[in-house]
Amino acid sequence: MEGGAAALTILVVALGAFLILKGVGDVLNPPRSTAPSRVPFSGGLSPDTHAWNRYHVRYYPMALLFLAFDMEMVFMYPWAVVFVEEGLIALIEMLMFITILLFGILYTWREGAFRWS
Amino acid sequence: MVVRSILARLAKKAPVPVFLISGIGGDEITDRLRLDDRLHVTDSPRPAMILMIAGRLTSDLKYAALQVHDQMAEPRAVVRWSPAERDPAAEVFPHFVAVDAVAAAAAATLAAAAVNTRDDLLAGSFPSSPPLLPDVEPNPWRGVGPWGQGGTGMTGGVPYGRPLPERAKDRDGLQLDQLLMRVGPFLPALPEGLILEVRLQGDVIQDVTVGANPFVEEAVPDSEEEELPAFPGPADLAPFLASLRVPVAVAELELARARHHLRWLGHALRVHGLAALGRRVLALSARVHSQGAGSSNALGSAEVVELRRSLERNFTLAWATRGIGRLSGDQLAALDGGPVARAAGIERDERCADPAYLALGFKPVVYAGGDALARWRLRLHEAEQSLRLAETAGNSMTTVTGTAEGPTGPLGRGPGPSSRLLPLLPELLTGLEWGDAVTTLLSLDLDLREAALTPPGSGVAPAWAW
Amino acid sequence: MVGEALSTAGLALAVVAVMIGGTYVAAVLDVLFTRLTMRVAVRPLAAAALPLRRAAQLALQRRTLTERPDAGTWALAPAVLAALAAVSLAVVPLTGTLIPVEADTGIVVFAAAMALVVVAVYLQGWSPNSPLSLVAAYRFVAEGLSYEIPFAVVLIGTALPARSLALVPIVTSQEHLWNVIRQPLGLPVYLITVLALSFWGPLALPEGQDVAGGTSLELSGVPRLLWRVAQLNVLVAVSAMGAAVFLGGWLGPWLPGGVWMALKTLFLLALLVASRQFFARVRTESFVVVAWTVLTPLALVDVFLAGIQAMVAAR
Numbered sequence: 001m002e003g004g005a006a007a008l009t010i011l012v013v014a015l016g017a018f019l020i021l022k023g024v025g026d027v028l029n030p031p032r033s034t035a036p037s038r039v040p041f042s043g044g045l046s047p048d049t050h051a052w053n054r055y056h057v058r059y060y061p062m063a064l065l066f067l068a069f070d071m072e073m074v075f076m077y078p079w080a081v082v083f084v085e086e087g088l089i090a091l092i093e094m095l096m097f098i099t100i101l102l103f104g105i106l107y108t109w110r111e112g113a114f115r116w117s
Numbered sequence: 118m119v120v121r122s123i124l125a126r127l128a129k130k131a132p133v134p135v136f137l138i139s140g141i142g143g144d145e146i147t148d149r150l151r152l153d154d155r156l157h158v159t160d161s162p163r164p165a166m167i168l169m170i171a172g173r174l175t176s177d178l179k180y181a182a183l184q185v186h187d188q189m190a191e192p193r194a195v196v197r198w199s200p201a202e203r204d205p206a207a208e209v210f211p212h213f214v215a216v217d218a219v220a221a222a223a224a225a226t227l228a229a230a231a232v233n234t235r236d237d238l239l240a241g242s243f244p245s246s247p248p249l250l251p252d253v254e255p256n257p258w259r260g261v262g263p264w265g266q267g268g269t270g271m272t273g274g275v276p277y278g279r280p281l282p283e284r285a286k287d288r289d290g291l292q293l294d295q296l297l298m299r300v301g302p303f304l305p306a307l308p309e310g311l312i313l314e315v316r317l318q319g320d321v322i323q324d325v326t327v328g329a330n331p332f333v334e335e336a337v338p339d340s341e342e343e344e345l346p347a348f349p350g351p352a353d354l355a356p357f358l359a360s361l362r363v364p365v366a367v368a369e370l371e372l373a374r375a376r377h378h379l380r381w382l383g384h385a386l387r388v389h390g391l392a393a394l395g396r397r398v399l400a401l402s403a404r405v406h407s408q409g410a411g412s413s414n415a416l417g418s419a420e421v422v423e424l425r426r427s428l429e430r431n432f433t434l435a436w437a438t439r440g441i442g443r444l445s446g447d448q449l450a451a452l453d454g455g456p457v458a459r460a461a462g463i464e465r466d467e468r469c470a471d472p473a474y475l476a477l478g479f480k481p482v483v484y485a486g487g488d489a490l491a492r493w494r495l496r497l498h499e500a501e502q503s504l505r506l507a508e509t510a511g512n513s514m515t516t517v518t519g520t521a522e523g524p525t526g527p528l529g530r531g532p533g534p535s536s537r538l539l540p541l542l543p544e545l546l547t548g549l550e551w552g553d554a555v556t557t558l559l560s561l562d563l564d565l566r567e568a569a570l571t572p573p574g575s576g577v578a579p580a581w582a583w
Numbered sequence: 584m585v586g587e588a589l590s591t592a593g594l595a596l597a598v599v600a601v602m603i604g605g606t607y608v609a610a611v612l613d614v615l616f617t618r619l620t621m622r623v624a625v626r627p628l629a630a631a632a633l634p635l636r637r638a639a640q641l642a643l644q645r646r647t648l649t650e651r652p653d654a655g656t657w658a659l660a661p662a663v664l665a666a667l668a669a670v671s672l673a674v675v676p677l678t679g680t681l682i683p684v685e686a687d688t689g690i691v692v693f694a695a696a697m698a699l700v701v702v703a704v705y706l707q708g709w710s711p712n713s714p715l716s717l718v719a720a721y722r723f724v725a726e727g728l729s730y731e732i733p734f735a736v737v738l739i740g741t742a743l744p745a746r747s748l749a750l751v752p753i754v755t756s757q758e759h760l761w762n763v764i765r766q767p768l769g770l771p772v773y774l775i776t777v778l779a780l781s782f783w784g785p786l787a788l789p790e791g792q793d794v795a796g797g798t799s800l801e802l803s804g805v806p807r808l809l810w811r812v813a814q815l816n817v818l819v820a821v822s823a824m825g826a827a828v829f830l831g832g833w834l835g836p837w838l839p840g841g842v843w844m845a846l847k848t849l850f851l852l853a854l855l856v857a858s859r860q861f862f863a864r865v866r867t868e869s870f871v872v873v874a875w876t877v878l879t880p881l882a883l884v885d886v887f888l889a890g891i892q893a894m895v896a897a898r
Contacts, residue, residue, distance in 0.1 A: 003686030025805025040713030043301025044181030053294035056319030390864030
């Protein structure tokens with residue numbers, strides 16, 4: 001089998017195996033519950049609302065920085081393969097790319113995006 | 118089924134997953150239960166098979182205990198031990214295994230009972246405890262209009278039995294939801310019995326309300342058997358309370374102090390992710406024998422020195438606690454001494470007024486940081502200092518009565534140290550991320566049983582008469 | 584056709600065997616290290632049986648239902664985590680000839696699969712509709728975004744001397760010198776990011792005791808067992824990959840390739856599992872700051888040094 005198809009097959013088979021194991025667990029011990037047993041645990045008291053909420057994800061500036069570096073990584077993969085043939089120019093170009101992004105980290109740090117309390 | 122019996126036999130020697138609840142009188146044995154190899158004390162009731170109730174549950178803890186019981190996955194059972202003869206709150210658990218033993222043997226007997234009950238549960242010979250709270254949805258589904266439509270907020274009406282959280286302003290100008298989380302008396306990371314109503318936006322606390330202390334009980338006016346409510350206070354405070362009235366051996370006090378600090382350390386290490394090390398420290402604290410027991414296994418200060426050195430070198434612990442939970446000057450002034458104040462540079466220790474201590478060359482340990490890291494270091498240092506004092510004290514007795522320096526702060530003069538700290542919590546915890554809030558609470562070494570000795574508004578002294 | 588099918592089945596069996604064996608060994612190692620740290624009697628035979636006993640006990644417990652969970656994603660989360668670990672292990676060459684999935688871009692498949700771990704863990708925390716679980720899930724997303732970059736960059740560094748993204752050339756490029764020696768920054772950064780990836784030990788942010796277990800808070804019975812197994816699967820997969828790209832894979836004198844691979848994987852697995860005993864859990868903020876200001880620049884420096892080395896070697 002060719003690489004990608006094989007990987008996908010393994011993914012699906014492993015997924016199925018674990019789901020089957022969970023099903024076996026349900027057959028062995030059928031789940032049952034009452035309303036008080038379904039209350040999420042936070043020490044013994046009951047909540048007022050659902051837990052799902054519009055969660056304030058305070059690290060969203062860091063997520064933007066991650067996106068920038070992620071795009072850099074996408075370019076680094078093919079660069080790693082052809083880099084030696086291309087020689088010094090490839091190295092210097094990647095150096096410039098990375099330096100610009102490192103300045104991005106410095107900026108984010110100075111802006112306090114890594115500290116969110 | 119054959120499969121079930123094979124699995125049950127395989128599971129026999131596994132540690133029993135236990136969710137531990139302790140009420141009044143239970144704090145003596147919880148450490149020994151945690152040290153028992155046959156038990157595995159879990160962080161949440163879901164994977165637990167046995168609900169272990171050590172001590173007497175007060176009426177405020179009753180509902181939470183029932184809730185926790187129902188949250189356990191089946192098969193489940195309740196095993197309880199209480200020092201009191203009659204335990205009205207525990208009668209709400211109709212099927213339980215009661216363990217009859219004196220406090221000294223209670224832990225081992227409870228553990229044995231838990232193991233046997235688990236084996237019987239898995240074999241099917243002991244019935245699983247049925248749900249105890251009524252099976253009623255918290256809010257019936259309803260809307261504003263006749264067909265359930267309408268209402269305010271993100272969705273109309275009250276869908277699916279509970280509403281969704283509503284919006285509130287936040288510091289960076291975004292209006293996102295605020296989640297009200299009721300952190301109950303039995304969250305293992307928090308001090309036992311602490312009830313908080315926390316408003317979270319994301320994982321940062323916006324607002325904290327401290328609930329009533331569940332260990333404070335009103336005297337039952339019209340019971341047939343006139344039983345004085347049992348001493349709610351922590352068992353390891355007993356020698357210090359005794360020293361308020363009579364002279365007590367210095368070695369006794371200092372050993373009790375070391376035991377308390379090591380016990381705190383074991384719990385705190387566990388919550389910070391060093392579970393195995395925490396258990397080792399708990400074992401060390403169990404070896405702090407009372408003066409005169411003369412066991413060859415008694416803990417010496419040398420081992421604590423080694424422990425202290427290894428913990429000071431652990432940089433991840435320093436990361437987790439540095440700069441967290443600093444108290445302001447006003448808050449420290451309200452504390453009137455104690456380890457939390459000493460960790461902020463305030464040199465106040467009741468033992469300085471006692472010539473017996475001064476004769477031993479006692480000097481109070483003071484750190485300047487004021488944050489959680491300073492408190493950790495202080496308690497470790499004090500534990501080592503206490504063990505050394507106990508080794509050199511010989512037969513000397515305390516000479517000052519009326520006030521004493523307990524392991525959490527000064528006793529006998531107005532509200533106890535935990536009673537002074539509890540009102541400071543809302544200001545201290547607001548704005549902290551949840552993990553940092555837990556770190557702060559841990560580092561303060563709150564004890565709600567000790568706070569129950571001087572409930573707010575009780576003024577001075579009478580509770581100290583216990 | 585039949586021969587091809589049989590060889591595919593054989594390779595699949597090899598992956599399953601390595602995964603199950605590795606998971607069991609990781610569980611036993613955890614028990615051993617815990618007992619050593621607690622300074623209690625080790626009792627190796629009892630320690631070897633303990634994971635099986637705990638699994639049996641979990642198998643006899645009912646699973647938890649919560650109020651209005653997202654049942655579909657809650658059921659899928661441990662399965663997705665284990666499946667991603669299986670794919671990651673499958674691209675690792677077990678010996679010179681036993682390569683379950685031979686992909687031209689093995690490193691990319693690995694990094695892609697491991698990037699999706701964030702999704703699986705987030706779903707596990709979000710699905711039960713429980714407040715502390717939710718906090719834990721969002722914590723892990725912060726952790727996940729932070730470890731991704733150093734993790735992927737350090738792997739690219741190992742691909743440079745081989746001039747290929749496939750794993751067999753990466754391993755054979757280490758014939759004269761292992762990558763752990765000629766790229767000294769690589770393995771330490773890899774181990775730290777991989778600890779974050781498998782949320783183990785000091786970086787078990789979503790499973791911390793301060794959130795009462797976090798993503799495992801509402802788990803009981805078989806789903807709890809499957810989640811723990813999936814987590815150990817991830818540990819095994821990343822240990823195997825680390826052994827292949829940093830420690831020279833199957834290369835080594837005297838012993839057959841498979842044995843070398845097993846020993847190297849075991850070594851890394853032991854390091855990772857033991858870290859739980861020595862380091863306290865790191866704060867989310869601390870980890871984010873360290874990952875971006877220390878690990879990412881170190882990883883980039885590592886790639887540069889590797890690039891310069893590869894160019895010099897090519898001349």
